[in-house]
Amino acid sequence: GALVYQYPRRTICKSGTSMRMECQAVGFQATSVAWYRQSPQKTFELIALSTVNSAIKYEQNFTQEKFPISHPNLSFSSMTVLNAYLEDRGLYLCGARTVQDTQYFGPGTRLLVL
Amino acid sequence: QQQVRQSPQSLTVWEGETAILNCSYENSAFxxxxxxxxxxxxxxALLISxxxxxxxxxxxxxxxxxxxxxxxxxxHIADSQPGDSATYFCAASEGxxxxxxxxxxxxxxxSP
Structure with missing residues (x-):
């Protein structure tokens, strides 16, 4: 079946340092990958969207300079949080979309910043 | 502006009852x-769409x-079970x- 893996599941970093998280779609061909951040209050914020034939599009309040994303293909994507501070904490979710337009999410990477 | 709204924020039902969760949206292109x-x-986890x-x-x-x-x-969640206790999100997108x-x-x- 269709699965999305994310790792690490949980990470702690010191304020001002950076951390990288990865996402892998297994069992299906992803047509797009979206990164979200879910706040402790459970609100979703879209960070960026990557589709098959277009460049990565970042949402307002999120920049490539702060959240660089790399994806050799849409089945694998990685995102780094550079210079993490307290406001960057949350659950980072990767959602991969199938050709049938169904979006599956991974379990998320929970980022804690000390 | 919140494009997708949900209500209520929280809901408690007895086991066996039907839970009704509401969602509304702004963008007619969704x-x-x-x-x-x-x-x-x-x-x-995707439940239904x-x-x-x-x-x-x-x-x-x-x-x-x-x-x-x-x-x-x-x-609508019919015949609600304790295992249905969770947070439910409505989402929307354009094609x-x-x-x-x-x-x-x-x-x-x-509640059981």
Whole structure:
């Protein structure tokens, strides 16, 4: 079946340092990958969207300079949080979309910043 | 401006009752509406979805009712079970692989 893996599941970093998280779609061909951040209050914020034939599009309040994303293909994507501070904490979710337009999410990477 | 709204914020039902979760949206171009179930410490799991060309979608105990004219939809959880206790998110997107916009969620508690 269709699965999305994310790792690490949980990470702690010191304020001002950076951390990288990865996402892998297994069992299906992803047509797009979206990164979200879910706040402790459970609100979703879209960070960026990557589709098959277009460049990565970042949402307002999120920049490539702060959240660089790399994806050799849409089945694998990685995102780094550079210079993490307290406001960057949350659950980072990767959602991969199938050709049938169904979006599956991974379990998320929970980022804690000390 | 919140494009997708959900109500109530939280809901408690007795086991066996039907839980009704409401969702409304602003953008008339939205045509795909999935509902996700999320347990603490986990990512959201796709529960059921509907396209705007339909007014009802059923999958087991879960049913979506969709009203395009009023830009409203609802998720009905029939015969609620304690294992259904979770937070449910309504989401929406336009066609062509656009990103999902999420509502703020409804936390459901099912009492045995």
């Amino acid at each position: 045509d795909y509406f999935p509902w996700y179930q999320q347990f603490p410490g986990e990512g959201p 509907i396209l705007s060309v339909s007014d009802k979608k059923e999958d087991g105990r879960f049913t979506i009712f969709f009203n395009k004219r009023e830009k409203k939809l609802s998720l 062509g692989g656009r990103a999902l916009i999420f509502g703020t969620g409804t936390t459901v508690s099912v």
